[in-house]
Amino acid sequence: MKEPRAFLSRSATGLSVLAAALAARLAYWRLQGTIPLVGDALEYDAFARSLVETGRYLGPHGEAATRMPGYPLFLAALRFAFGGAPAIVIAAQCLLGALTCVVLVDLARRFVPEGWAVACGLTAAFYYDLIVPSAAPLSECLYSFFLVLSVWALYRSEWTPLRRALAFGALSGCLYLVRPEPLPYILTATALFPVLFPKFGRKEMAASLAALALVAGLWVGRNAVIFHRLMPASSVGKSVGYLSLYLPAAKMGLTGERHAPPETMTELERDADFAAAYKALAATLTGAQIFKAYVYNLLSILYPFLPQYDWTYVFIVPFWLLGCAVAARRKELWPVAGAVLCSLSVFTFFGGYASRYRQGVSPFIVLLAIVGMAAASDAAGARRFRLWTSSWLGANMLIWLFQTQARQFALWLRAASWGH
Numbered sequence: 001m002k003e004p005r006a007f008l009s010r011s012a013t014g015l016s017v018l019a020a021a022l023a024a025r026l027a028y029w030r031l032q033g034t035i036p037l038v039g040d041a042l043e044y045d046a047f048a049r050s051l052v053e054t055g056r057y058l059g060p061h062g063e064a065a066t067r068m069p070g071y072p073l074f075l076a077a078l079r080f081a082f083g084g085a086p087a088i089v090i091a092a093q094c095l096l097g098a099l100t101c102v103v104l105v106d107l108a109r110r111f112v113p114e115g116w117a118v119a120c121g122l123t124a125a126f127y128y129d130l131i132v133p134s135a136a137p138l139s140e141c142l143y144s145f146f147l148v149l150s151v152w153a154l155y156r157s158e159w160t161p162l163r164r165a166l167a168f169g170a171l172s173g174c175l176y177l178v179r180p181e182p183l184p185y186i187l188t189a190t191a192l193f194p195v196l197f198p199k200f201g202r203k204e205m206a207a208s209l210a211a212l213a214l215v216a217g218l219w220v221g222r223n224a225v226i227f228h229r230l231m232p233a234s235s236v237g238k239s240v241g242y243l244s245l246y247l248p249a250a251k252m253g254l255t256g257e258r259h260a261p262p263e264t265m266t267e268l269e270r271d272a273d274f275a276a277a278y279k280a281l282a283a284t285l286t287g288a289q290i291f292k293a294y295v296y297n298l299l300s301i302l303y304p305f306l307p308q309y310d311w312t313y314v315f316i317v318p319f320w321l322l323g324c325a326v327a328a329r330r331k332e333l334w335p336v337a338g339a340v341l342c343s344l345s346v347f348t349f350f351g352g353y354a355s356r357y358r359q360g361v362s363p364f365i366v367l368l369a370i371v372g373m374a375a376a377s378d379a380a381g382a383r384r385f386r387l388w389t390s391s392w393l394g395a396n397m398l399i400w401l402f403q404t405q406a407r408q409f410a411l412w413l414r415a416a417s418w419g420h
Helices: 011-033 040-054 070-082 087-108 116-124 128-135 139-155 161-179 183-191 201-226 239-251 267-283 287-301 311-329 329-350 355-380 382-403 405-419
Strands: none
Touching: 011 087, 011 128, 040 139, 070 087, 070 139, 070 287, 087 116, 087 128, 087 139, 087 355, 087 405, 116 128, 128 139, 128 311, 128 382, 139 161, 139 329, 139 355, 161 183, 161 201, 183 201, 183 329, 201 267, 201 311, 201 355, 239 267, 239 329, 287 329, 287 355, 311 329, 311 382, 329 355, 355 382, 382 405
16 A cells, blocks of 8 residues: 655644534534434433532433433533533534544554545544534534544554553443443453454453443442442333334334333333333234344434435445455454444444434544545556546535435335335
């Protein structure tokens, strides 16, 4: 792979990416305005307000563990330091999103030459799925930051193996406190330390797991004290599992009214009730119907309309898939590809059909796409690569211009394929 000439120093590159990413996020925020607190955002805010005002971690109806604590702690810190204005949260997230792009540039340098690493940072700066979370009072922006930072620390070759392992474990613990779905990826990556890194052994594995347990254990221990039982994540896992099957099944006309537990139930009783509801629902469906429902979830997560056509996402999809193929042969990319695979898999079964579920791992989707671009450029030659990418970009611009018709066709195709 030919190393392109570096026109800027690394510090100048970082500042340029930071400025571009921050400007894009602030511009989007100005155009969209501040999103009102509804749904998940309202619940996050309630936990944060409870922390600041009462010193207790409670939800809008007195729930103690329906949300992981990472994002509410972030909101509470901002509220304590700067007040509760929603603009404070969005401004902080715009900066955090821009910093994520800068860290991603330095991480990309471990896998591709400098020119491609800069391209990775600039792509992330203007990538729609990374801009939107900065302007929304939801956990995706904070999740992306800890995801990139944890893997960046793991690949800091200037550090000792023990320091890298400890940093990865501690930062992965912070990532887990924001959302629990990366746990299988974190544990698998840690188990593969000796395979991924020549100087890593059992000591580094044990140190990383200890750091992870120390951070995540604060939440697990708190829940054990309150609920008198082991609850490593949130108290809504069973309800999310039920909805992840019910919602696509309902869309396909395979089931009837949505299950609703009695309001007098505690949060743990509600979760157990949803577990029974899931079993009852699954018993009414065939194996093929259940499979089809989960495929519907996965395809919806990958859906390109939000409802606007996201051409930045569709443009990098073929390169992302090529990057995944490259990652299969380059074990140093396994943690990056594994994080994406794990997140998409978990949300398929414990999330449902929402395109925003891919946003948290979008930094690594971009990084894998850049790896794929670099491989395609090497294989096809710079001239043919530029011709192909220009044509593909033009096609996406054409679809964007006629996105209303394109979305109508996509909806027709979905109805024809899924029976609704």
